[in-house]
Amino acid sequence: MSATSSSIRTPPADAAMAAQEVPPTMPSQGTTANARAWIALIRAGVVVSAIRTLVPAAGSASAALDLPDARWRAAGASAEALARLREPGLVSARDLAWLDDPRHRLLGLDDADFPALLRRSPSPPPALFIEGDAGWLWHPQVAVVGSRNATAGGRDNTRDFATALAQSGLIISSGLAEGIDAAAHAAALAADCPTVAVVGTGSDVVYPASQRRLAERIRAHGAIVSEFAPGTPARRENFPRRNRIIAGLALGTLVIEAAERSGALITARQASDAGREVFAVPGSIHNPLARGCHRLIRQGAALVEDAREVIAALAPVAASLADALRARLADGADAPAATAAAGAVDDPDHARVVAALGHDPVAIDVLVARTGLTVAQLSSILLLMELQGRVAGVHGRYVRR
Numbered sequence: 001m002s003a004t005s006s007s008i009r010t011p012p013a014d015a016a017m018a019a020q021e022v023p024p025t026m027p028s029q030g031t032t033a034n035a036r037a038w039i040a041l042i043r044a045g046v047v048v049s050a051i052r053t054l055v056p057a058a059g060s061a062s063a064a065l066d067l068p069d070a071r072w073r074a075a076g077a078s079a080e081a082l083a084r085l086r087e088p089g090l091v092s093a094r095d096l097a098w099l100d101d102p103r104h105r106l107l108g109l110d111d112a113d114f115p116a117l118l119r120r121s122p123s124p125p126p127a128l129f130i131e132g133d134a135g136w137l138w139h140p141q142v143a144v145v146g147s148r149n150a151t152a153g154g155r156d157n158t159r160d161f162a163t164a165l166a167q168s169g170l171i172i173s174s175g176l177a178e179g180i181d182a183a184a185h186a187a188a189l190a191a192d193c194p195t196v197a198v199v200g201t202g203s204d205v206v207y208p209a210s211q212r213r214l215a216e217r218i219r220a221h222g223a224i225v226s227e228f229a230p231g232t233p234a235r236r237e238n239f240p241r242r243n244r245i246i247a248g249l250a251l252g253t254l255v256i257e258a259a260e261r262s263g264a265l266i267t268a269r270q271a272s273d274a275g276r277e278v279f280a281v282p283g284s285i286h287n288p289l290a291r292g293c294h295r296l297i298r299q300g301a302a303l304v305e306d307a308r309e310v311i312a313a314l315a316p317v318a319a320s321l322a323d324a325l326r327a328r329l330a331d332g333a334d335a336p337a338a339t340a341a342a343g344a345v346d347d348p349d350h351a352r353v354v355a356a357l358g359h360d361p362v363a364i365d366v367l368v369a370r371t372g373l374t375v376a377q378l379s380s381i382l383l384l385m386e387l388q389g390r391v392a393g394v395h396g397r398y399v400r401r
Contacts (some may be wrong), residue, residue, distance in 0.1 A: 005385065014224040016240055024108065025352065028227060033060045034060050034061050034110070035099050036062075036091050036095075036096075037060070037061035037064070037065050038061045038106055038108045039063075039091050039095045039229060039357055040085060040090050041064075041126065042126065042127060042227075042228075043090050043091065043095075043229055044082075044085035044090060045084065046077050046081045047077055047078065047081065048123075048125075048126055049075070049076050050072060050076045051126045054067060054072065055109060055126070056109070056110065056268060060110050061108050061110060061127075063246070069130070072085075074391075077363075079121035083113070094230055094231055095230055098204065100130070102130070103131060103132065104130065104203075105130045106127060106128070106130070107128045107130065107137075108126065109126055109127065110245075111126065113134065113138075114128070115128075115138060116138070117141075117249060117250070119355075120248075120274075120382070122246070122248075122250060122273055123244055125227035126227070127227065128226070129202070129229065129230065130223050130224055130226070131203045132220070132223035132224055133222065133223055133352060134223060136171055136196055137199060137225070137249060139194075140170055140314065140317070140318035141171040141172070141173045141250040141251060142171070142172065142173070142250055142251060142252050142310060142314060143173050143174060143249070143252070143253040143267065144158060144162050144165070144172055144173070144184035144247065145175065145180060145254070145258075145267050145268075146158065146180025146181070146255055146258050146262075146264050147179050147180055147257045147258055147259060147262060148177050148178045148179040148180075148181075149288065149289070150179035150183065150256070150257050150289070151257065152285075154180060154283075154289060155183045156257045157256050157257075158187065159183055159186075159187045160307070161184075161254060161281070161307045161310070162183070163188075163190070163191050163246065164185045164307035164308070164311075165307050165310060166187065166188040166193035166195070167191055167193065168307070169318070170251075170311070170318065171188075171193075171194055171196055172184050172185065172188040172195045172196070173195065173196040173197070173198065173249055173263050174186070174197060174198075175198055175199065175200070175246055176197040176198075176214070176215060176224070176247065177208075177255075177263075177361060178210065178211070180256045180264070181259055182211060182214060184288070185197060185214060185222075186214065189221055189222075194221055194223075195218055195222040196218075196222050196224075197215065197222070197224045198224075198225045198242055198245045198246045198249070199223065199225070199226045200226075200228070200234060200238040201226065201228060201234050202228050202229060202231045202355075203224050203225065203226040203230065204231065205230075205231065205232065205233060205234070205305075206243060207234040208358040208375075222328065225245065227245060233384050235322070239263060240263070240266055243263055244267075244270045246267050247268075247270040247274055247276065248270070250271065250347060251276060251277065251317050252276050252279060252310065252313065252314050253268050253271035253278050253280070254276030254279045254281070254304070255267075255268055255280045255281070255293055255301070256280070256281050256294075257281070257287075257289075257292075257293065258289060258293055259288055259289055259292050260288075260292050260295060262292045265292050265295070265296065268280075268296055272300075275365075276362040277313055278300075278301040278302065279301060279302045279303075279304045279310055279313075280294075280296040280297050280301045281293055281303075282294060282297065282303055283384065284355065287375045289305075301344065306390040308311045335349075349373060349381060350381055350385070352371045352372075353367065353373070353385070354385075354400070355384070356370035356371050357391065357400045358399070359397060359400060360399065362397055362399065363397050364376065364378060364382075367382075382398055385386060
């Protein structure tokens, strides 16, 4: 885990506030061939590695469906999955109705609007089902996670941190669970700020059911995100997968309260694996829900007592992401991030990163050693270079284009 003490530097006065721009308008795509193809691949259970190999090679999900089964088998797809893929009626009426709703959006890895930070994570999902405004996924996010059985003090800390972070311009993301997750979402909404919930069910399924009213508010004032097809019920094995998306979307993860065995610690580990910042709030040595946070701090997470520490640590990367967003708003979704690119080519830090990159994928910890930059600085530069098309992220490693 990257300790933030070495990465904190004085941010521009409006660095985090810049993220409060209006998000790009992303209309529903309805029942296009490509959207149907993505649902078919997910419904059939085609192994993700095969999808990541053949969809880019074919140019789109719909074109990939036309590839012969031999290509899919060579890429690792099972015979059972391919048989399901060719079944008529695999894409159900429920799926088509979901796609036709103008408040819904399906983003595949082949879509230019797929969130850039998530694409760079070690294990991005092949597609996202989004209810609400998909544009918020391009804004700088901070994940706020913790115990489902939060104490009153933990909920108070969550409200204070999430309110300050949301008002600074960072989007609060979490997992819609009871306890810390729910408190974080509710605090953002109470501050009249959007929030993003990543769920381990279909985006149209609320789990637990007690969160139904909160989910409705998030759909109206943020976004609910899932990698699972509509109607997917709650399954234990899906929630660790949900956690990696929370970590991958965010610039950093803040753990408020967590036991030693906690899903929040899984999210923190996945954030660290993605080269993102991890923060933990300390607590009483007598509180069992503080032990997970103390463990994270011993492992290198940043101890934080105030939201301003989180904002200062994330501001450099948030500013780069906000610059890219402004360019998209000015020039359209397919335009390069011209605003962010201005002056970057001659920047000495950018030159050091270019020199450190080779033609073979390089892990971020190797780049830290080669350049002497912090993880926060590298993440900012690599994100900008990827948006410019100069660098490609491959399962958490980076290579020159």
